[in-house]
Amino acid sequence: MLNVPSQAFPAPGSQQRAASGGRNKVPLKQGRSLMDWIRLTKSGKDLTGLKGRLIEVTEEELKKHNKKDDCWVCIRGLVYNVSPYMEYHPGGEDELMRAAGSDGTDLFDQVHRWVNYESMLKECLVGRMAVKPVVVAKENHEKKLLNGILFKSQVPDLPAKEISPSYDWFQTESLVTIVIYTKQKDMDSESVIVDYQDGCFRAEIVIKDYSYLLHTELSHEIQEDITVHVAEKTGKVEIVLKKKDNVSWKYLGHPLENHNSFTTHRETVGKPLKTTWTSIPGNYIYVSLEVEGLYYRKCQLISKVDVTHDTKLYCLMLPPGTHLQVPIGHHVYLKQTVTGTEIVKPYTPVLETLHSNLKESLHPNNKYIYIMIKIYHTGLFTPYFNCLQIGDCVSLSNPEGTFKKSQLQELEELFLVAAGTGFTPMIKILNYALTNITNLRKVKLMFFNKTEGDILWRNQLEQLADKERRFEVEFVLSEPTCEWTGKQGRISLPLLSEFVKRSLEDSRVLICICGPALFTEQGIRLLKDLNFSQEEVHGFTAY
Numbered sequence: 001m002l003n004v005p006s007q008a009f010p011a012p013g014s015q016q017r018a019a020s021g022g023r024n025k026v027p028l029k030q031g032r033s034l035m036d037w038i039r040l041t042k043s044g045k046d047l048t049g050l051k052g053r054l055i056e057v058t059e060e061e062l063k064k065h066n067k068k069d070d071c072w073v074c075i076r077g078l079v080y081n082v083s084p085y086m087e088y089h090p091g092g093e094d095e096l097m098r099a100a101g102s103d104g105t106d107l108f109d110q111v112h113r114w115v116n117y118e119s120m121l122k123e124c125l126v127g128r129m130a131v132k133p134v135v136v137a138k139e140n141h142e143k144k145l146l147n148g149i150l151f152k153s154q155v156p157d158l159p160a161k162e163i164s165p166s167y168d169w170f171q172t173e174s175l176v177t178i179v180i181y182t183k184q185k186d187m188d189s190e191s192v193i194v195d196y197q198d199g200c201f202r203a204e205i206v207i208k209d210y211s212y213l214l215h216t217e218l219s220h221e222i223q224e225d226i227t228v229h230v231a232e233k234t235g236k237v238e239i240v241l242k243k244k245d246n247v248s249w250k251y252l253g254h255p256l257e258n259h260n261s262f263t264t265h266r267e268t269v270g271k272p273l274k275t276t277w278t279s280i281p282g283n284y285i286y287v288s289l290e291v292e293g294l295y296y297r298k299c300q301l302i303s304k305v306d307v308t309h310d311t312k313l314y315c316l317m318l319p320p321g322t323h324l325q326v327p328i329g330h331h332v333y334l335k336q337t338v339t340g341t342e343i344v345k346p347y348t349p350v351l352e353t354l355h356s357n358l359k360e361s362l363h364p365n366n367k368y369i370y371i372m373i374k375i376y377h378t379g380l381f382t383p384y385f386n387c388l389q390i391g392d393c394v395s396l397s398n399p400e401g402t403f404k405k406s407q408l409q410e411l412e413e414l415f416l417v418a419a420g421t422g423f424t425p426m427i428k429i430l431n432y433a434l435t436n437i438t439n440l441r442k443v444k445l446m447f448f449n450k451t452e453g454d455i456l457w458r459n460q461l462e463q464l465a466d467k468e469r470r471f472e473v474e475f476v477l478s479e480p481t482c483e484w485t486g487k488q489g490r491i492s493l494p495l496l497s498e499f500v501k502r503s504l505e506d507s508r509v510l511i512c513i514c515g516p517a518l519f520t521e522q523g524i525r526l527l528k529d530l531n532f533s534q535e536e537v538h539g540f541t542a543y
Contacts, residue, residue, distance in 0.1 A: 029087060034380075037088040038339055041123040047084045048126050055127040062129070066101030068093060072126060074103040075117060079126040103129075119342045164262050165205065165212045173246050176222070178214070182207055182235035189230050189325055192237055193398055195297055196226060196321030200256065202295065203239055204398065212262045216253035220245065224320035239323075296335060296395040297322055299369065301388050307372060309453055311421065312386065313350070316369045316396060325366060328428045329403025329512075329540070334371070335395040336384060343381045346400075347371045348424040348540070351431060354460040369396065372456065374421050403538060408433055412441050412508045415500045417523055419448040419491070419515025423456050425540045429512060434468060441507075445473045446499050448491060448515065452477065452484065474499065491519055496526050514540035 041047070057072070057079045065072035071083045073096070086093045099107050108117075167180045184207050195202045199221065205212040221244040229238040243249075299316040307313050318324055326332060331348040350370050375382045388394065403425075408414070414433050416426045426445065433443055449455050452475075461473045476487045476495065489495065500511060511532060513523045524539050 028090065032087050034088075035339075037085070037120075038341060040084070041120075042340065047123045048081045050126060054125065056130040057127055058130045062103075063101045068097065068100075071096065071100045073099045073101075074129055075105050075108055077129050078118075079129060080117075080121045080124045081126050082121070082124060084124060085121065165207065167214060167260070169252050171243075171249055174243050176241040176243060176249060176252075178203070178239040178241070178252070180205055180212065180214070180237040180239070182212070182237060184208070184235040185233060187230050187232055187235045187237065189228055189323075190327045192228050192230060192239075192323065193295075194226055194228060194239055194321075194323040195295070195319070196222065196224060196241075197297070197319065201241075201253065202256075204295070205237060210262060210264055213258050213260070215256040215259040217256055218253040219249055219251055220247065226321060226323055228323045294333060294397040294400070296333075296397050297324075298393040299396045301390055301392050301394065302368065303390065304386075307456055310376075311372060311374045311456060313352075314371045314373060314385075315352075316371065316394065318367050318369065318396075323366070324369075324398070326369065326399045327401065327403070328405055328432050329425050329538075330399040330401030331425075332369070332399055333397040334385070335397070336381070338380050338384050345381050347373060350424050350427040354427065354431065354457060354464055372421060372424050403429075403540075405432065407510055407538065408437055410439055410508055411437055411510055412439055413503060413510075414440065414443045415509065415511040416443070416445040417448075417491070417496070417499070417511065417513040417515075418445065419519045420454070421456070422513075422515030422519070422540065423447060425514050426512060427457075430471075434471065439508075440470060442503060443471045444499065445471075446476060446495070447473060448476045448478070448519070450477065450479045452480070491523050491526070493526050493529065496523070497530055500527070500530065500532070509536055511537045512540070513537070517541065 046052070057074070062072055062074060062079060065081070068086060069083055071081070071086070072079055073082050074080075082089075082096055086096060089096055098104070165180055165182045167178060169176060169178045171177070180203070182205060187207075191206045193204045193206075196218075199217055201214070201216050201218050201222075203214040218241075223242040223244055225242055227240040229240070230236075231238075297319055299318055302315040302317045304315070305313045326349045329348075331346045333344050333346050335342055335344045337343070350372050352368075352370055373382060373385065375386050377383055385394070408429070411433070414429075414437075416430065418426050430443060430445065433440055445461070447455065447461070452458075455461075455475055458475070465471050465473050474487060476489060477484055478488065478490050480486075480488045487495070500509075502509060509532075511527055513520055513527070515523075520539050520541055524537060527537050
């Protein structure tokens with residue numbers, strides 16, 4: 001519903017141009033761009049009509065404001081006067097009017113729940129919906145919350161086979177060990193995310209489609225060197241904390257929001273990052289989207305290295321009190337404030353290099369995140385990000401995604417189809433498959449770009465193909481020079497049908513595809529036409 005533009009879109013011919021995602025767009029009038037809206041919100045003009053007052057809004061009052069020039073909408077209990085925003089909305093006035101004078105939360109979630117509407121519409125805030133007080137029986141939860149007992153009221157209706165985790169803790173003179181009993185097999189350290197900052201301890205354990213959260217203000221200070229051990233066969237997780245002072249703790253800490261909760265993992269996990277764009281004189285703009293409920297921490301920029309003429313490899317250092325390992329095929333969100341507005345972009349972390357046997361890595365993998373980013377000089381996010389100096393910080397979210405390493409197990413042939421920076425999810429998949437999948441006979445990468453100068457890590461890919469007999473790479477250019485002797489064109493049935501041929505009729509295969517939305521959508525349709533099943537194709541759609 002509220003499609004809020006937040007960043008300049010690349011040129012029409014760019015491989016990063018996003019698809020419409022099936023929603024209608026309307027041309028905006030001159031002077032109704034993102035920057036025009038930001039200037040209006042900062043002008044001091046009263047956009048609510050209430051002269052700065054915040055009020056409680058009853059259902060009856062909300063229903064009265066249902067016209068274009070007097071349109072109030074409720075989203076998650078907060079009421080906004082969206083009339084001033086009508087002409088700035090890329091989805092058009094009619095789309096906003098669908099929620100006029102009513103609670104538009106469900107409609108908003110159906111279309112694009114990721115939009116950071118709180119930031120963009122903060123000057124349009126009328127107030128909060130008036131609600132009747134609910135009487136809740138008071139209980140002393142602290143003792144139970146701290147000894148690992150989970151209240152039934154906090155546990156959603158789970159399948160019969162799902163068993164709720166529990167936790168306990170014990171201490172020695174110098175250490176505190178928190179033990180989480182997940183009762184699940186095949187757990188690994190990627191499933192555990194730990195953050196400690198300003199005395200607050202937060203641990204999230206991802207268990208299939210659920211998340212178990214411990215969140216407490218520790219009773220004593222600890223050092224920021226946190227160790228995580230996972231027993232894969234039993235699912236027991238140990239988080240070892242080093243005491244700052246060797247004193248005996250009487251209790252672990254005071255529970256914070258959602259402590260000891262076990263809930264369905266965010267409904268948004270796995271949904272594509274949807275973007276909506278609209279033209280303005282000279283360039284394009286598109287929406288900044290954010291998955292709600294994600295936890296962010298500040299990471300420090302350690303290095304940036306040129307990859308091509310417009311793409312760089314950035315190294316971000318996690319805070320010392322953080323344990324986070326991004327699973328293969330998952331992405332994170334980077335968030336920064338530009339001209340007073342929070343802008344969020346998804347990126348898939350990569351390796352420092354394709355050469356997995358490089359012994360002298362510049363940075364250990366467990367403390368550093370590598371992000372490969374193409375810089376759009378007419379954009380909002382990437383130019384600001386590229387201006388960060390070594391030592392500056394950027395907010396990085398918990399990982400999101402649906403790809404599972406189990407999709408690679410027992411695989412015999414792996415086909416990777418990528419365009420532009422859609423190559424980034426393939427890097428870890430390629431490395432993991434060649435290193436760990438014993439049955440693998442062949443890995444092939446078809447890499448689409450405009451020109452030779454746009455090919456990311458071309459030398460590394462060619463060196464890997466020379467070294468690893470199971471790996472082949474094909475470069476396809478849409479705007480080659482006359483000297484180019486390789487394949488050229490865009491994604492098509494003839495190109496794909498030749499590329500994804502099974503070496504044996506019954507070979508177990510997986511095809512991963514990633515690029516701009518139109519590229520990925522078209523590729524998935526073509527693979528379906530080639531009679532590949534849904535289980536044999538994985539599309540990365542948050543690009």
